[in-house]
Amino acid sequence: xxxxxQSARRIASANNAFxxxxxxxxxxxxxxxxxxxxxxxxxAVSDPPPATSPQASSRAAAPIIAxxxxxxxxLMAAPVLSRPPLLTRDxxxxxxxxxxxxxxxxxxxxxxxxxxFYYNKGTPADPEWKxxxxxxxxxxxxxxxxxAYGNExxxxxxxxxxxxxxxxxxxxxxxxxxxxxxxxxxSEKDQGAVTAGDAQLGxxxxxxxxxIEVERPSSRETEADRSGDVKSLNRKLDRTLYLLVKNHEGRxxxxxxxxxGRENLHQAAERILIQSCGINMNTWLVGNHPIGHxxxxxxxxxxxxxxxxxxxxxxxxxxxxKEEFGEKLFFMKARIMAGQPDLxxxxxxxxxxxxxxxxxxxxxxxRSYWASVKNMLVER
Amino acid sequence: MALQDxxxxxxxxxxxxxxxxxxxxxxxxxxxxxxxxxRQESQELESPGFSSGExxxxxxxxxxxxxxxxxxxxxxxxxxxxxxxxxxxxxxxxPHQPLPPSDPASRxxxxxxxxxxxxxxxxxxxxxxxxxVMAYQxxxxxxVAPQKGARLxxxxxxxPYYKNRPLRGPxxxxxxxxxxxxxxxxxIPQLSGVTVHTMVKGAIDDSAHLHVMGMVLQAxxxxxxxxxxxxxxxxxxGIRAGQHLSLTCKLEGETMYHFLSKxxxxxxxxxxxxxGVKGSTGDSSGHLALGLQPxxxxxxxxxxxxxxxxxxxxxxxxxxxxxxxxTNDSDARVLLQQIxxxxxxxxxx
Numbered sequence: 228x229x230x231x232x233q234s235a236r237r238i239a240s241a242n243n244a245f246x247x248x249x250x251x252x253x254x255x256x257x258x259x260x261x262x263x264x265x266x267x268x269x270x271a272v273s274d275p276p277p278a279t280s281p282q283a284s285s286r287a288a289a290p291i292i293a294x295x296x297x298x299x300x301x302l303m304a305a306p307v308l309s310r311p312p313l314l315t316r317d318x319x320x321x322x323x324x325x326x327x328x329x330x331x332x333x334x335x336x337x338x339x340x341x342x343x344f345y346y347n348k349g350t351p352a353d354p355e356w357k358x359x360x361x362x363x364x365x366x367x368x369x370x371x372x373x374x375a376y377g378n379e380x381x382x383x384x385x386x387x388x389x390x391x392x393x394x395x396x397x398x399x400x401x402x403x404x405x406x407x408x409x410x411x412x413x414s415e416k417d418q419g420a421v422t423a424g425d426a427q428l429g430x431x432x433x434x435x436x437x438x439i440e441v442e443r444p445s446s447r448e449t450e451a452d453r454s455g456d457v458k459s460l461n462r463k464l465d466r467t468l469y470l471l472v473k474n475h476e477g478r479x480x481x482x483x484x485x486x487x488g489r490e491n492l493h494q495a496a497e498r499i500l501i502q503s504c505g506i507n508m509n510t511w512l513v514g515n516h517p518i519g520h521x522x523x524x525x526x527x528x529x530x531x532x533x534x535x536x537x538x539x540x541x542x543x544x545x546x547x548x549k550e551e552f553g554e555k556l557f558f559m560k561a562r563i564m565a566g567q568p569d570l571x572x573x574x575x576x577x578x579x580x581x582x583x584x585x586x587x588x589x590x591x592x593x594r595s596y597w598a599s600v601k602n603m604l605v606e607r
Numbered sequence: 608m609a610l611q612d613x614x615x616x617x618x619x620x621x622x623x624x625x626x627x628x629x630x631x632x633x634x635x636x637x638x639x640x641x642x643x644x645x646r647q648e649s650q651e652l653e654s655p656g657f658s659s660g661e662x663x664x665x666x667x668x669x670x671x672x673x674x675x676x677x678x679x680x681x682x683x684x685x686x687x688x689x690x691x692x693x694x695x696x697x698x699x700x701x702p703h704q705p706l707p708p709s710d711p712a713s714r715x716x717x718x719x720x721x722x723x724x725x726x727x728x729x730x731x732x733x734x735x736x737x738x739x740v741m742a743y744q745x746x747x748x749x750x751v752a753p754q755k756g757a758r759l760x761x762x763x764x765x766x767p768y769y770k771n772r773p774l775r776g777p778x779x780x781x782x783x784x785x786x787x788x789x790x791x792x793x794x795i796p797q798l799s800g801v802t803v804h805t806m807v808k809g810a811i812d813d814s815a816h817l818h819v820m821g822m823v824l825q826a827x828x829x830x831x832x833x834x835x836x837x838x839x840x841x842x843x844x845g846i847r848a849g850q851h852l853s854l855t856c857k858l859e860g861e862t863m864y865h866f867l868s869k870x871x872x873x874x875x876x877x878x879x880x881x882x883g884v885k886g887s888t889g890d891s892s893g894h895l896a897l898g899l900q901p902x903x904x905x906x907x908x909x910x911x912x913x914x915x916x917x918x919x920x921x922x923x924x925x926x927x928x929x930x931x932x933x934t935n936d937s938d939a940r941v942l943l944q945q946i947x948x949x950x951x952x953x954x955x956x
Contacts, residue, residue: 249748250747254747258747258749258750261751265751265753311732311733312733315723315725318723322723326720326721329718329721330718330721332716333718333721336716336718337718345913345916347916379673379676381688382672382673382676386670513741514740514741514742514743560736605732605736607732
């Protein structure tokens with residue numbers, strides 16, 4: 228991209244084997260079109276290229292030209308199927324303390340709560356609100372017991388070790404409030420459900436009214452987390468999980484296969500997903516460009532003659548034989564919405580599959596593969 | 608190193624804080640913290656220090672600032688607990704400097720943020736990287752981007768009046784469109800703000816309509832609405848200059864993310880027979896707008912909870928303008944589709 232025009236043109240000449248080897252056919256076409264267009268508009272463009280600078284001349288003096296026949300590599304595609312995080316991450320202690328303190332400061336600075344705009348006088352909601360407010364001294368439900376306008380409004384900072392800002396206590400407070408209790412258990416009379424005077428027994432006798440049971444939110448740690456079930460998509464809901472498969476050699480990698488015929492990487496990745504994991508997955512391939520690559524050169528520069536058979540799912544594929552000097556694998560990003568892999572009738576002899584987070588992928592794949600893959604996987 | 612030692616020793620000798628004169632000087636200053644009673648109280652407190660969790664647990668039960676205040680009985684002098692930041696800035700040499708706005712005691716302090724919004728996290732974890740992959744444009748090695756000529760063209764011809772005339776507009780129109788830069792990891796379109804706007808026709812006759820909509824906007828967005836007056840009288844609309852007829856709320860950051868996630872997940876799915884946002888929406892610069900009817904405004908949970916408190920038929924519709932950092936409509940549309948906003952009809956940039 229930053230090469231001087233002269234050296235670029237030298238690289239771009241049709242005789243240069245290095246150029247023909249490393250740059251794909253469509254890019255070579257586009258470059259040659261561009262060089263023709265640039266030559267035509269050279270007169271129109273007023274500013275000349277800096278040909279006299281010492282940098283350009285040194286680059287022009289040593290163009291990158293390799294001599295030798297063109298080398299063929301096995302072109303492969305691999306879909307990186309991921310389930311994005313379904314939950315937000317846990318807040319760290321600083322964030323929890325900061326948010327609680329900001330909420331308490333807001334209590335002191337904001338206008339007072341307009342009670343009769345929300346609770347009509349004379350309705351049963353009104354005395355219920357009054358009772359709850361007396362218990363926690365503030366309309367807010369998630370800042371604990373704090374009176375911003377009272378004599379002790381200056382005492383807005385909680386002590387070290389206080390659990391008011393923790394997620395569990397906030398959720399507990401909201402649920403208790405929805406159930407009609409005060410947010411913190413104060414005294415014996417407040418425990419349990421709302422009580423009312425019984426008409427039959429008399430004024431003094433109290434009977435329990437129907438309990439309001441509010442559904443508690445599910446735990447962030449699921450059954451799959453506790454059992455360590457790597458086949459489940461319900462594990463590690465706050466992390467991204469990637470699909471790894473164990474191939475016939477026993478190596479853990481992303482599902483991969485050769486690109487056949489005239490199919491492009493996007494089509495190849497979709498086909499590989501179906502051929503390896505079955506059709507019972509609702510997936511989406513993101514874009515047409517790969518997110519990473521892994522090159523493996525066969526040892527001691529000895530090529531391997533491979534027999535390519537026609538793939539039934541690719542119409543333009545033909546039987547052929549090719550001498551290949553290595554493999555070039557391109558990773559395509561995909562997302563899963565629903566479903567699970569099914570290796571029952573897979574075409575590659577895959578033995579096992581697993582949904583793994585980034586550090587778990589590290590533990591299972593080979594070192595050179597991990598070096599190619601680690602920067603395209605997300606931490607969360 | 609030798610030079611460092613010399614410098615340290617030199618500084619110690621020259622430092623005022625440890626010297627005899629400093630101690631004499633401070634002893635003569637009257638300060639509330641130097642009072643005898645004040646010293647007794649400060650000795651009551653624990654010595655501060657960054658203690659570990661176990662030590663903190665022991666200290667938590669004993670340290671109770673409110674109990675100390677209650678036990679005191681007498682009132683403290685006001686200077687001990689009252690402080691007001693100066694109202695006017697009187698220059699850098701004045702003894703009383705205003706506090707930075709981030710300080711809670713400052714007059715300009717605004718509390719917040721109160722949470723880490725789910726939509727913001729999802730954008731940074733999921734949407735941003737997907738956007739980069741989708742918007743990537745491959746250029747082969749040796750590619751040089753074509754130079755764009757000057758877009759504002761000079762007047763060329765024989766006429767002498769062309770000299771020093773202001774430049775002509777770009778080809779194809781009179782408006783200079785924003786240039787689209789290639790999207791890289793530094794340049795991914797983001798949500799930058801939301802403006803909620805309502806023009807209340809009922810306020811022409813009765814200003815109560817405007818107050819009602821102000822309450823509605825405050826409840827929906829969590830931000831105090833700003834009212835705007837008509838600049839000119841327009842007989843066709845029946846408005847007079849100076850009449851306060853419209854309200855806007857500008858949302859940024861946390862309030863914006865909360866509002867948008869509420870809109871996309873709660874309000875819009877409840878709208879009966881809603882087709883989606885019109886595909887022709889947009890100002891060609893990456894800001895898209897949608898409108899809500901009065902019957903849909905009521906679907907916001909904050910309005911629905913006490914709907915009967917609002918006077919009947921005083922809730923008007925509103926416009927929601929979503930500002931993004933994209934420079935054209937199609938990029939902004941992709942971002943909003945990722946968030947979950949559907950579009951219908953022909954997509955026009």
